[in-house]
Amino acid sequence: MTLKFNNTLTGHIDEFVSLKDGKVSLYTCGPTVYNYPHIGNWAAYIYWDILVRILMANSYDVNRVMNITDVGHLVSDADEGEDKLEVGAKREGKTAWEIAEFYTADFLSGMKKLNLIIPQHVTKATEYIPQQLDLIRQLKEKSFTYQTSDGIYYDTSKFIQYADFAHLDLTAQKSGTRVEVSSEKRNPSDFALWKFTPTGEKRDMQWSTPADLLEDGSWNMEDGEPQDSNSQIPIANSQRMGFPGWHLECSAMAMSLLGNTIDIHTGGIDAIPVHHTNEIAQSEAVTGVRFANYWLHNNFLKVNGTKISKSLGNVYLLSDLIEKGFNPIDFRMFILQGNYRNEGNFTFDNLTAAKNRLNNWKNTAAIRHQINSTDGNKSVAPFAVSQAIIEAVNDDLGTPAALKIVDEAFSQIAAAKLADINRGSLIQMLETIDSVLGLQIIDSTPDIGDEAKQIIMQRRQARDQKDWAVSDKLRDQLLQMHIVIRDTADDSIWEYEL
RNA sequence: GGCGCGAUGACGGAACGGUCACGUAGAGGUCUGCAAAACCUUUUAAGUGGGUUCGACUCCCACUCGUGCCUCCA
Numbered sequence: 001m002t003l004k005f006n007n008t009l010t011g012h013i014d015e016f017v018s019l020k021d022g023k024v025s026l027y028t029c030g031p032t033v034y035n036y037p038h039i040g041n042w043a044a045y046i047y048w049d050i051l052v053r054i055l056m057a058n059s060y061d062v063n064r065v066m067n068i069t070d071v072g073h074l075v076s077d078a079d080e081g082e083d084k085l086e087v088g089a090k091r092e093g094k095t096a097w098e099i100a101e102f103y104t105a106d107f108l109s110g111m112k113k114l115n116l117i118i119p120q121h122v123t124k125a126t127e128y129i130p131q132q133l134d135l136i137r138q139l140k141e142k143s144f145t146y147q148t149s150d151g152i153y154y155d156t157s158k159f160i161q162y163a164d165f166a167h168l169d170l171t172a173q174k175s176g177t178r179v180e181v182s183s184e185k186r187n188p189s190d191f192a193l194w195k196f197t198p199t200g201e202k203r204d205m206q207w208s209t210p211a212d213l214l215e216d217g218s219w220n221m222e223d224g225e226p227q228d229s230n231s232q233i234p235i236a237n238s239q240r241m242g243f244p245g246w247h248l249e250c251s252a253m254a255m256s257l258l259g260n261t262i263d264i265h266t267g268g269i270d271a272i273p274v275h276h277t278n279e280i281a282q283s284e285a286v287t288g289v290r291f292a293n294y295w296l297h298n299n300f301l302k303v304n305g306t307k308i309s310k311s312l313g314n315v316y317l318l319s320d321l322i323e324k325g326f327n328p329i330d331f332r333m334f335i336l337q338g339n340y341r342n343e344g345n346f347t348f349d350n351l352t353a354a355k356n357r358l359n360n361w362k363n364t365a366a367i368r369h370q371i372n373s374t375d376g377n378k379s380v381a382p383f384a385v386s387q388a389i390i391e392a393v394n395d396d397l398g399t400p401a402a403l404k405i406v407d408e409a410f411s412q413i414a415a416a417k418l419a420d421i422n423r424g425s426l427i428q429m430l431e432t433i434d435s436v437l438g439l440q441i442i443d444s445t446p447d448i449g450d451e452a453k454q455i456i457m458q459r460r461q462a463r464d465q466k467d468w469a470v471s472d473k474l475r476d477q478l479l480q481m482h483i484v485i486r487d488t489a490d491d492s493i494w495e496y497e498l
Numbered sequence: 499g500g501c502g503c504g505a506u507g508a509c510g511g512a513a514c515g516g517u518c519a520c521g522u523a524g525a526g527g528u529c530u531g532c533a534a535a536a537c538c539u540u541u542u543a544a545g546u547g548g549g550u551u552c553g554a555c556u557c558c559c560a561c562u563c564g565u566g567c568c569u570c571c572a
Contacts, residue, residue, distance in 0.1 A: 029572080037572085044572040074570090084570080166567085169501055188568090268572030269503080298572065299503080300565080307565065308572095315571090337510060337521075343503085343565070350510050353522035360521090363535095400512050404520040415536060468531055475533080486535040493535080 003058055003394045005264075006341055008272060008295040009165065013396055016294065018263050024060045025258040026052065027292070028119065029250060029267040029275070032069040033103035034088035038315045039331065039346060040301040040308045042114060046332055047298050047340035047397065048266045049116040053436050054393045064119035065257050068107070070100035071126050071205045072195070073246040083243070089204060096204035100126070110318050113328040115438045121257050125249040129207050132244045132252040136193045136213055138286045147215045148184035151195040151242065157187050159281045165295075166273040191278050192245040206241040214240065247278035251291075255283060265292035269299055298340040304347055316346070324348065329440055330355040336399040336437060357403075359498040362445045364410040365430050369447040370493060371423040385409045386432035393436055406433055417490045448494060452481050459485070460492055 003016040018024050028048050031037055055062050073084045085096040092099060104124070111118060125132075136152060139145050144158050156162045156170075163170050170189060194213070197206045244252075254262055260283070267276060276295065283291040300307065303314040321331055334354035338344040385405060392401035409429065413421055430442050459474035475485055482497040 031572085035571090041572050047572095167501070168568090268566095270567060270572065273501080273567050300572065302565075305564080310571085334510080339512085341503095342511085345510075347509080350522085353510060356523085357521055398512085400510095400520075404512075407520055411536085463531095466531075472532075484534065487530080487533085488536075489529085495535080 003054065004396050005294055005296055006396050008297050009293070014294065016264075018060065019261060019293070022059065022061055024055050024062050024264065025262040026055070026062055026064040026119075026264045026266070027250070027254040027258060027262050028064065028066045028265075029271060030066040030068050030122070031103075031107050032073040032084055033100045033107060034073075034084040035103065036317050036319075037107060037110060038308060038317055039303075039321070042110065042318060042331070043301040043335050043344065044266075044268055044298045044340075045111065045116055046114060046335045048296075049114075049438060050336070050340075050393065050397050050399060050436075051264070051266065051296065052117050052119075053438060054390070054397065057390050057432075057436050058394070062120075063258065065121040065123055065253060066119040067250055067253050068100075068104050068122060068124045069246060069249060070104065070124050071096070072244045072249060074195075083203070083205070085205065086203060100124070110328075113318060114332055115329060115440050117438075123253045123257065125244065125253070126205065128249065128253050128256065129244065131256045132248050133194075133207075133210055133213065135248060135252050135255075135282065135286060137210070139193065139282065140213060142285060144285050145193060146186065149196075150184070150198070151192045151245075152209075152213060153185060153190045154193050154278070154281060154285075155186055156189040156191070156281060159285050161284075162189065162277065162281055165280050166277050168273060168277070191247055191274075193248050193282070194242050194244060197241040197243065203241070203243065206243050209240045209242045247275055248282060250275070251279045251282040254279075254291075255287070260287040260289050260291075262292045264294045264296060266296045266298070269297045272297060296340070299343050301335075301344045301346055303345075305345055321351070326351060326355060329444070330358055333358045333439060336403060336439075339400060340397055357407075358439065359496075361406065361410060361433075361439070361441060362498065363495040364413055365441045365445040366495060367413060367418070367421065367493065368423060368426050368430070369445075370491075371418055371421050371426070385429050389432055389436055399437065402437065417488075418493070419490070445496070448481075448483055452478060452483055452494070456485070456492060456494060463487070463492070 004013050005016055006012070007014040028045075031041065052062055052064060071083065071085055074082065083096070085099055088094075088099040088103075089096040094102075108118070108122070136145065139154065140152075144155055145152050146155055147153070162168070168189070170187075194209065196209065197203050254265070265276070265279075280291050302308070303316065306312060306314070308315055318328055318331070322328065330351060331354075334346070334351050335344065337354060337357075388405045389402045392398045392405055395401070413426065433439060434441050434443075455474050455477055459471050459478075462468075462470040462474065478485055478494070479497065484495045484497050486493050486495065
């Protein structure tokens with residue numbers, strides 16, 4: 001059984017081989033916590049959750065880091081503009097620290113709602129400032145850095161293979177029409193490792209710049225000691241306050257927790273040409289070894305056939321789906337119907353279709369409560385189904401194929417006599433579905449109460465006596481309890497009214 | 499403008515050089531005391547135009563449209 005992924009690094013589907021037997025180090029670019037994530041953001045985390053689950057299903061011990069970008073992600077990736085966190089703080093009249101705390105908590109609660117496995121390490125960029133400064137120090141020692149009036153920059157021309165990862169055409173970029181206002185940058189692709197707090201500006205999040213990182217350094221402050229912006233800092237000194245560049249954060253956290261080379265790095269396709277290219281440049285310039293062996297990138301989710309953007313007014317949040325009566329797991333099912341590499345198209349009709357499919361699954365799962373024997377003589381839920389599900393997902397997170405396998409197995413079960421179904425293998429199959437696809441089938445399909453069971457038995461007796469009036473009355477009673485009965489030739493099977 | 503990605507039925511969405519999954523919705527039917535479910539059937543599905551081939555949805559080229567990055571957003 002082999003795991004295969006479409007690897008951006010090589011440009012084709014590669015068989016997965018981990019660095020250490022039975023262990024996988026995984027880094028996922030996490031959210032910038034300045035606002036609520038929209039459903040497109042969540043789609044990515046669902047894909048990577050499937051990645052974690054399938055690695056675990058293949059008996060890998062997964063060590064995963066997901067960063068929380070709580071400082072330094074500027075409005076523009078060109079190292080211009082304001083910090084998103086500071087923008088959020090102004091918008092809501094709070095400090096950047098409060099903004100980060102609020103949206104981090106919201107993100108984690110969203111993860112739980114979508115049944116996403118929480119990574120072993122959820123790291124905040126602000127808690128890794130010394131590591132980031134140390135990375136700059138090492139880059140400086142190797143002469144990859146230079147200083148401008150507004151920060152410390154990475155000289156991408158010193159990293160020969162800079163353009164390789166994203167197949168960039170740097171000369172075209174250079175001759176492009178883009179003319180920047182502030183270009184003390186030596187090359188258009190150079191990026192900030194550390195930005196100085198602009199003179200006269202008060203930032204909530206800033207740290208002193210270690211003297212040895214400065215070209216004219218004579219400042220003597222503790223590395224990465226957070227400074228209260230309200231304290232009286234002389235203007236000259238405040239110029240040397242600063243904050244990390246967005247790209248640096250990921251490199252520092254990934255390497256300090258997972259080592260110089262990690263197995264898998266994931267992110268959105270938009271991160272390929274800038275963010276991930278820069279991560280590679282920073283990390284590999286320091287270590288001299290490959291930063292990540294496998295890079296997986298998710299495509300974007302469209303809404304109503306077009307991109308998600310605020311100006312189009314089609315930015316939906318998880319809370320919007322819940323308000324319209326959907327369960328977050330319905331959305332998860334919707335995402336699992338497609339492959340991470342393709343654009344999906346979200347509409348409420350499509351979400352309803354996914355919800356209906358999931359409801360049908362739940363009613364099949366409920367059959368387990370209605371089987372008395374553990375040894376149905378026909379193996380309607382064969383062991384092989386579990387294996388087939390895993391193999392489908394092993395093939396580049398092929399969840400659509402896995403769903404098909406479940407559909408086919410479930411339709412056999414739904415068509416079978418209760419007495420013929422093997423309870424143990426049905427439950428085992430449900431467990432596999434839940435562990436690999438995370439759809440919470442078992443948890444969402446509890447048994448019905450004794451009272452309802454009594455009514456079903458009474459109705460069965462009435463039916464045997466062909467007392468249709470009583471039978472129908474009892475069926476109505478069950479409907480009051482949101483239980484639907486379907487009579488087959490052999491059984492009366494209850495379902496949830498979903 | 500530069501560098502990419504994509505286009506499959508009503509909708510979502512796979513695989514595959516020859517027989518076109520699966521799901522949701524609609525229609526018809528079988529079954530049924532009724533209902534529901536299940537099962538069966540269902541309108542010549544591949545953006546357009548060429549090419550390669552005995553044969554292309556699948557490979558190649560062009561175009562159109564959509565979309566991504568460079569220029570906020572996974």
